[in-house]
Amino acid sequence: MKRSVLVRGSNRAYREMLLEKRAKVLSGLGIKFDTLARMGRVAEEDQAQFLSDESVSLHLNILDYEQLRLIEEALDRLASGDYGICLSCEEPIPPKRLHAVCWARYCVRCQEAGAERQWNEVRSRVPVGARQ
Ligand SMILES: [Zn+2]
Numbered sequence: 187m188k189r190s191v192l193v194r195g196s197n198r199a200y201r202e203m204l205l206e207k208r209a210k211v212l213s214g215l216g217i218k219f220d221t222l223a224r225m226g227r228v229a230e231e232d233q234a235q236f237l238s239d240e241s242v243s244l245h246l247n248i249l250d251y252e253q254l255r256l257i258e259e260a261l262d263r264l265a266s267g268d269y270g271i272c273l274s275c276e277e278p279i280p281p282k283r284l285h286a287v288c289w290a291r292y293c294v295r296c297q298e299a300g301a302e303r304q305w306n307e308v309r310s311r312v313p314v315g316a317r318q
Contacts, residue, residue, distance in 0.1 A: 196281065201264050203288040208257045211250055256289040272296055 263269040270279050274296035283290055292300065 196284075197264055197269060200269060200284060200288055201261065203285075204257050204260050204264070207288065208254065208261075211254055211257070214250065253289070256291065259291065260289040274300070 260269060263271075270281075270284055271277070272279055272293040273291045275293060277293055279290055279293050283294060290297070
């Protein structure tokens with residue numbers, strides 16, 4: 187995918203934004219970096235179970251966890267050269283949006299179209315015991 191060349195010049199700035207945001211979320215959660223590294227290596231189907239176990243000991247907030255995951259994914263896309271491309275329509279995401287939401291996976295149009303579905307997906311990952 188060569189379209190990413192369009193945003194390559196800004197990649198360092200986006201990477202710094204993502205790392206800064208990740209550090210902020212992490213410090214808020216008090217999670218050790220090795221725990222985060224483990225998350226990145228847990229298979230998708232095992233994440234719900236992993237989250238269920240970890241949330242008991244770490245009091246992990248589901249939305250912060252989701253945010254961390256999005257940030258990690260964005261860093262992966264920066265590394266692979268796919269950053270800044272909408273995962274749905276494959277159009278470049280406007281820099282204005284990336285500056286506001288540097289972990290964005292979708293352009294505004296696709297995000298809004300899928301917002302409800304995504305929220306349901308997030309809620310389905312909340313362990314039963316953590317619902318209040
Ligand atoms: Zn899109």
